[in-house]
Amino acid sequence: MKKKIIVASALLGAAVGCSHMASYAPVEPTNDQVKAVLKGSFREVGQAKLDRIDQDDVQRICSAASAGKALAKEDAERIEKSQLAGIKYPADGYMGDWKAGEKIAQQGTGKQYSDDPAQPAGGNCYACHELTKEEIAFGTIGPSLRNFGKVRGFTPEVQKYAYGKIYNSEAYSACSNMPRFGHMGILTEKQIKDVVALLMDPQSPVNK
């Protein structure tokens, strides 16, 4: 959207033949230029090192896409394929303890420089999703997950999908807003299973 405005003003400059305006025409900095400015503007604190500014392919492509370049179909497919291939499924089933999952869904800390890296990170699901009827303080960046298992069926296939989606959301939807909890080592295998149980256990308040 912004892109269009910039293009329009550049065109206007050219059409009017206004030379000083043309000379001020915005030039979009390259990704490397942006990275250099960021590296010079941030400092390492605690567990947050400067390498967090380095991007993987997914982050680089999705940054360009959100800044105005439409996400190419090939890029989307490439992201989804490569990310799906990297999902490590548990050997002993997908379901953990929904009560532990609820705590993980409530907890917002983890991976910030202000957090103790020795403590497990939270999933902070409620920041973006509606889950249980009881928790009214939920966000709407992601879809409602009320009755997640009840609606989709309490089947092993859906359990596996839920596990994979939490492990690496990019495998199912390129440039999703949702963190790649397993892929990036935010949540452990056990924690992801607990969150799967929160979504998929018939006794979980998500399905009540």
Added chain:
Amino acid sequence: MNGSRRKVLQGTGVLGLAMMAGLFKPGSAWAEEWNKAAFEVKNSLNDAVKALGGSTATESKDITMTSPDIAENGAVVPFAVASKLPKTESIAILVEKNPNILAANFFIPDGTEPWVNTRIKMGQTSNVIALVKADGKYYYTSKEVKVTLGGCGG
């Protein structure tokens, strides 16, 4: 707004002058003694009433407590309490689930409206009680206020 705002004077100066003028006698007329025992009561309304010098409190519809049902942050929860009880002497605000139940107690002399508006901390979702002393007896009303979590890192 600015008119009265800007007329703020330096504290020690005023206090010093006032003391010289004999307006304030520290520890006596100008400041109430702080009721330590009442502020140390844990979470019982009855214990708080006793610590304030009463025996029991009766529920009353003549007290209104205005506050949101849900607080966006527990650090600041606005409360306004009004009493229609004749001879209202004091208005207190108590939060059942705070470490100490009594948050604040206001003494209302003749000529002052039995109404106060202030902001209180709440550690978690809790019942909040407005306790009024009127004509020597204690009355109360209460409501639940939910405290919600917020933010993306917390």
Added chain:
Amino acid sequence: MADPMKIRAAMAGDKVEVKVLMAHEMETGQRKDSKGAVIPAWFIQTVTATVNGKTVLSAEWGPAVSKNPFLSFRCAGKPGDKVTITWVDNHGDKRTDEAVVAG
């Protein structure tokens, strides 16, 4: 030393409505610092309000009153009257400020 209060006093019907903002930490004594040590309680314990020298409100507060406290009340008075507010905290620190009732 504590910062000055902000006091607004204006007629609201036949009463004076007084609004006060006070600068104070109102530390509960329940919190811990980054090293795990308890931060000692530090809070305003008593508040007294006078109009032309006559007490119109007094209060006792615990640490559950919010940081940078706000207080509003309505008392007898008229434009030009002098409203004086004094607080004393548990360290024995005091602060007194004044405002004139606006017309």
Added chain:
Amino acid sequence: MRPNRTIAAALLLAAGLGAGSPGAQEKSKAIQEIEKYRAALGDDNPAELWESRGEDLWKAKRGPKNASLEACDLGLGPGVVKGAYTVLPKYFEDSGKVEDLESRLVTCMVTLQGFTPEQAKKDPFGGPGKKVPMDALVAYVAAQSRGMKMNVAGTHPKEVEAYEMGRKIFFYHGGPHDFACETCHGADDKRIRLQDLPNLTKTSDAQRAYTTWPAYRVSQGEVRSMQWRLNDCFRQQRFPELEFASPASIALTMFLAKNANGGVMNAPAIKR
């Protein structure tokens, strides 16, 4: 100001036009109560305590040169405070840099008062028991633009460059959570928990958001500047720490401020 959208949604629901989901009614009730909460905080804003401290600091003779900041040019000429916040960030000839309010104050503390840049940038944010000059100065200066429209020029080549850089930073995904500013602030009508998230790529939301900073945050009992806002967003984005008055922080502020042009300043505001 803020409640329009949610109140409208609540009215729709009340009129029976809302979605049939059983949660819908509760949702609107929760949001209505949050709106009541915000309304109850109203205009009685402890930020006034910072504003008056800031005014005293602005006029106080401080630093090795024992000078006040009263000769500081905040963009509208030396000593002009009224309206200055609406034209910042701005390119300054004397420093050869684009500066937002905070970095401009640093420049003036260095040039007029004789502080070293390190001294001027030290402790930019207050905390429990820690009062810092910067917060108070920011509150004072911003308050002198209350009721005035944001009017950032953004036409000097350096300003254009900063805006473009800020724009790219806004969309820059990184860190363990893949977050960018855009993750939370790139779409309409989103919330995190119960907090509305302004869509900062849209003029009306950008105006509403930018014009209410700096703000007194009741959750912290402190007045927070735009520099703090950005610093703490990046903390929650799981990035390293954004340095105070750094080039990235000023570029991003340029992007946000210019997008808010036309919005009426109402800061310091009071927020959760």
